[in-house]
Amino acid sequence: MLDIKELEQRQRNYALKRRFVPVAIIVLVVVVFGFGYLFSTVETEKKVIQKPSIAIKAVAVKSKPETKINDTKPAEIVQEQTVLSPAMDFVQSMKNHSSAQPPVQQVSQIRTVVVQVPAPVVQQKSIEPIKEPSVVVVKQPEIARQPEAPKMNHKMESAPKTSINIERSGSGSEIDQVIKRFQTNQNPSLSLFVAKKSYEMGDYHQALNYALITNKIKSDIADSWIIFAKSLVKLGRKEEAAKTLKEYISFSGSTEAKQLMDDINSGRFK
Amino acid sequence: MKVELFTKSRDSFLDSTSVENYIELDRASMIYKSLLEAVSKPMKMALLFGKPGTGKSMLLAKLYQSMSQNQKVFLYSTPILDEDEFFKVLAQDLYGIKYDEELNFTQFMKIVENREIIDDSIPFVMLDEAQLYLEPLMEKIRLLSDTRKVKFLISLHKTQKEDVVAKEHFQTRISKTIELENASMDELKIYIQKKLMKANCLETATMFTQKAIKTIYRLTAGNYRNTNKLLYAFFEIGLYYLANEPKKIDSNEASTVMLEMAAIHTGLLDA
Numbered sequence: 001m002l003d004i005k006e007l008e009q010r011q012r013n014y015a016l017k018r019r020f021v022p023v024a025i026i027v028l029v030v031v032v033f034g035f036g037y038l039f040s041t042v043e044t045e046k047k048v049i050q051k052p053s054i055a056i057k058a059v060a061v062k063s064k065p066e067t068k069i070n071d072t073k074p075a076e077i078v079q080e081q082t083v084l085s086p087a088m089d090f091v092q093s094m095k096n097h098s099s100a101q102p103p104v105q106q107v108s109q110i111r112t113v114v115v116q117v118p119a120p121v122v123q124q125k126s127i128e129p130i131k132e133p134s135v136v137v138v139k140q141p142e143i144a145r146q147p148e149a150p151k152m153n154h155k156m157e158s159a160p161k162t163s164i165n166i167e168r169s170g171s172g173s174e175i176d177q178v179i180k181r182f183q184t185n186q187n188p189s190l191s192l193f194v195a196k197k198s199y200e201m202g203d204y205h206q207a208l209n210y211a212l213i214t215n216k217i218k219s220d221i222a223d224s225w226i227i228f229a230k231s232l233v234k235l236g237r238k239e240e241a242a243k244t245l246k247e248y249i250s251f252s253g254s255t256e257a258k259q260l261m262d263d264i265n266s267g268r269f270k
Numbered sequence: 271m272k273v274e275l276f277t278k279s280r281d282s283f284l285d286s287t288s289v290e291n292y293i294e295l296d297r298a299s300m301i302y303k304s305l306l307e308a309v310s311k312p313m314k315m316a317l318l319f320g321k322p323g324t325g326k327s328m329l330l331a332k333l334y335q336s337m338s339q340n341q342k343v344f345l346y347s348t349p350i351l352d353e354d355e356f357f358k359v360l361a362q363d364l365y366g367i368k369y370d371e372e373l374n375f376t377q378f379m380k381i382v383e384n385r386e387i388i389d390d391s392i393p394f395v396m397l398d399e400a401q402l403y404l405e406p407l408m409e410k411i412r413l414l415s416d417t418r419k420v421k422f423l424i425s426l427h428k429t430q431k432e433d434v435v436a437k438e439h440f441q442t443r444i445s446k447t448i449e450l451e452n453a454s455m456d457e458l459k460i461y462i463q464k465k466l467m468k469a470n471c472l473e474t475a476t477m478f479t480q481k482a483i484k485t486i487y488r489l490t491a492g493n494y495r496n497t498n499k500l501l502y503a504f505f506e507i508g509l510y511y512l513a514n515e516p517k518k519i520d521s522n523e524a525s526t527v528m529l530e531m532a533a534i535h536t537g538l539l540d541a
Contacts, residue, residue: 002503007531014530014541167325 280505322449323495452492
């Protein structure tokens with residue numbers, strides 16, 4: 001005897017399953033392909049966005065500071081624009097710190113960093129003292145205060161030494177952070193930042209070093225050359241500064257550099 | 271009136287091997303002729319195999335019916351598994367010798383060998399469901415066929431055993447091997463419609479449109495026995511609806527819902 005009601009119910013379930021499965025498969029396929037398409041589109045966009053940063057990375061790795069000063073290879077001129085974006089409060093605190101306290105009076109931290117300074121392209125023949133492997137020694141944090149510590153050791157001025165001791169004062173921890181960041185990513189904007197801040201703080205040796213490093217990584221940053229030349233002048237190496245600027249002007253035609261050249265020659269900048 | 275029509279239609283799909291229910295399809299007809307031709311020649315053995323429900327038994331029945339008028343043909347639809355009984359039955363049927371006592375293979379072989387063939391009337395023995403015979407008995411059947419005084423047609427399912435029989439033990443003796451297969455969609459349509467028309471159910475025969483045939487083929491894969499079972503249940507359901515919910519019957523086309531219900535009822539669909 002047939003149980004028609006039960007058969008009807010079972011048939012309905014079967015029909016539902018039979019129709020649901022292909023629909024579910026189609027929906028699944030559409031969803032999978034849709035996601036795949038979206039993902040590939042996003043990936044393509046990401047690649048397009050990431051390309052410049054990859055180029056910068058490559059440049060940064062390529063132009064790591066080298067030990068040899070007499071680097072005869074011309075530094076590459078890289079066109080990419082890199083924007084330094086430190087935290088605003090950090091910049092503010094740097095400014096406050098540097099304006100409120102003279103760098104000489106408070107030496108809170110002394111870093112010891114061995115930086116082997118590469119020679120800039122235009123300095124290959126003109127800057128003799130840097131030809132020797134000059135090592136900049138910046139002492140690592142020593143919490144002990146040095147109340148009457150000198151602003152800097154001008155050992156390099158007296159004679160070419162194998163190392164330059166820089167006792168840097170001022171907003172040590174903040175600038176250290178930037179240096180650390182620079183050591184991690186070799187971003188020339190960071191090294192330029194360090195150079196500028198060091199110059200502002202009167203740490204001309206460090207300013208010189210970081211300007212040099214910046215030039216090595218990216219040789220078309222005018223500010224970096226200006227800081228480099230200014231630091232040389234401040235360190236009493238006026239002739240070298242003039243030669244450097246002359247070389248730089250010859251291939252860049254920078255008006256800013258020309259202005260500084262005039263100021264140095266006329267004695268307006270000392 | 272419609273109840274009677276549905277009842278007749280249902281009964282036409284009763285699963286039976288009666289020759290009256292034999293439906294002549296092109297392929298089956300060709301096979302039949304080929305078998306008929308083979309057995310009329312001097313041969314030892316022929317093999318008919320295929321999946322269950324492909325029409326082997328029906329073909330044997332048809333062959334038996336047409337051959338029995340002219341020659342000594344013996345069809346054993348149910349296997350005789352006991353050896354002694356098997357030889358006794360053969361002695362009785364083939365030669366009219368009745369043995370009350372034990373009759374072993376050696377004794378039966380002597381009887382066979384001593385028989386003289388008159389007018390080329392070699393007895394023809396058809397064994398259905400031969401896959402059920404034990405291997406020693408099958409070997410003895412093979413030896414009997416070697417005497418050329420008995421012809422055998424062995425019908426069995428397409429199983430591993432069949433492969434052994436066909437390829438090893440019987441290979442050299444088998445002069446004709448025929449494989450039966452499930453129906454194609456076109457054959458299935460002809461089969462269903464011929465069956466219904468044979469039962470004078472023209473109205474129901476027209477219900478099986480191409481769409482309905484496609485559904486049936488999907489459910490049965492063209493197997494004749496499964497088709498019979500399915501359509502029997504289909505008309506059974508139809509009879510229920512005629513009596514209780516006549517609106518559910520579509521007289522123009524066999525309903526897919528009813529066919530699927532029938533398939534669920536017969537176990538062809540797992541739902």
